[in-house]
Amino acid sequence: MKAAPDRAELFLEEIEAHKQILHKVSRAYCAGREDRADLVQEIVVQLWRSFASFEGRAKFSTWMYRIALNVAISFQRRNRANGRDRAHADGELLQYVAAPEPEPGSEAIDELYRRIARFEDFDRALILLYLDGNPHAAIAEVLGISLTNVATRISRLKERLRQGSGGEGSANS
Amino acid sequence: MNLEEMQEVWAVHERRLERSLRLNHQLLRETQLDQTRSALRRLGAWLGFELATDLVVLAWLCAFAFEQRAQLRILLPAACLVLAWGCFLRLTLRQLAARRGIDFSGPTLAIQRALELLRIARIANTRWRILAAPILWFPLLVVGGSAFxxxxxxxxxxxWLIAQALFGLALAPALFFASRKLAQRTPNSPVLQRIARDVAGRSLETARARVESIAAFEREESA
Incomplete structure (x- = not known):
């Protein structure tokens, strides 16, 4: 009989299955490679810490997105408040997720992330969740806003992008 | 690039990531994640220490004031300190209350608001303790001397005592204005800059604006 995987193994399996979220969120919120690695590390640590209380009521990806976005937004604010790139406190950079090698045609992807980075924190989270194919209900669950609000904001973002003013300012304005 | 075009590029990105992204399992296993201290945990430990200190000082001050109840000239400064430490204790409790229940797996906007409210409580704590220190200098001198x-x-x-009291009273506004000046300057020391911004109220304004922007995002508006 196969033994049940321990908590750490289970965690690793789930992270493996959803590792793309780590890459996407860190790339959407950090421009620099080193900062991205730091952010991924912070997200993984927070995921592991919260994993004990994960009861499976929400989908793992929804839960992971919530934590990743919360850590990323806080990380970005901290960097902004410091007015400089974050120093590596322990002098060690842990590369949990090896960044993919650039491939031909990746300019379009770079441009896509540049566009995403022009949006403010919460709009950026919204567009990231939308592009990742999450239904409105899942977006509402991750962000903690109503379905109507999600729909309104997405249509407003579409409009802004169509007018070519995407990114500058928030979808509020 | 409109949203539909962005979706197309995203789909390509998704496929490439699937092929090329690798997770370093070994590193994850070897890292003692549990031992990594987060800023929130450190803050929790610090607040616990601050609460214990405030309680001990307040209890001692109350006992001292009760002992000196017959001597009005000692009792009054002691009562000032009791009042001040009561306020400090309230500031610490406010931070503890704000910190409680912050769970990063909660909805993004709710957690970001909770973090911002915690920041507001922390800024208020730093600000009032620093601004109150010179004002409390005179009662501290009297009570401290009397205790020894x-x-x-x-x-x-x-x-000499009148000069000390006036010095304390003058130093508080001077500290406030100096902080406003310092907060505007290019930071040589980020820590000093942060404290100056806290005392001058600049950080408070930023944090409040942030809470307002979160509330604005939460508001449902018709398209």
């Missing part, structure tokens, strides 16, 4: 068996009034003379 000195009659500060008799030993130092009225002129």
């Amino acid at each position: 068996g000195h009659d500060v009034y008799a030993e130092c003379g009225a002129g």
Whole structure:
């Protein structure tokens, strides 16, 4: 009989299955490679810490997105408040997720992330969740806003992008 | 690039990531994640220490004030300190209350608001403790001296004591204005800059604006 995987193994399996979220969120919120690695590390640590209380009521990806976005937004604010790139406190950079090698045609992807980075924190989270194919209900669950609000904001973002003013300012304005 | 075009590029990105992204399992296993201290945990430990200190000081001040109830000239400064430490204790409790229940797996906007409210409580704590320190200098001198068996009034003379009280009263606004100046300058020391911004109220304004922007995002508006 196969033994049940321990908590750490289970965690690793789930992270493996959803590792793309780590890459996407860190790339959407950090421009620099080193900062991205730091952010991924912070997200993984927070995921592991919260994993004990994960009861499976929400989908793992929804839960992971919530934590990743919360850590990323806080990380970005901290960097902004410091007015400089974050120093590596322990002098060690842990590369949990090896960044993919650039491939031909990746300019379009770079441009896509540049566009995403022009949006403010919460709009950026919204567009990231939308592009990742999450239904409105899942977006509402991750962000903690109503379905109507999600729909309104997405249509407003579409409009802004169509007018070519995407990114500058928030979808509020 | 409109949203539909962005979706197309995203789909390509998704496929490439699937092929090329690798997770370093070994590193994850070897890292003692549990031992990594987060800023929130450190803050929790610090707040626990601050709460214990405030409680001990307040209890001692209350006992001291009760002992000195017959001597109005000692009782009044002691009562000032009791009042001040009561306020400090309230500031610490406010931070503890704000910190409680912050769970990063909660909805993004709710957690970001909770973090911002915690920041507001922390800024208020730093600000009022620093601004109150020079004002409390005179009562501290009297109570401290008296606790060590000195009659500060008799030993130092009225002129010197009045000068100390006036110095304390003048230093608080001077500190406030100096912080406003310092907060505008290019930071040589990020820590000093942060404290200056906290005392001057600049950080408070930023944090409040952030809470307002979160509330604005949460508001449902018709398209």
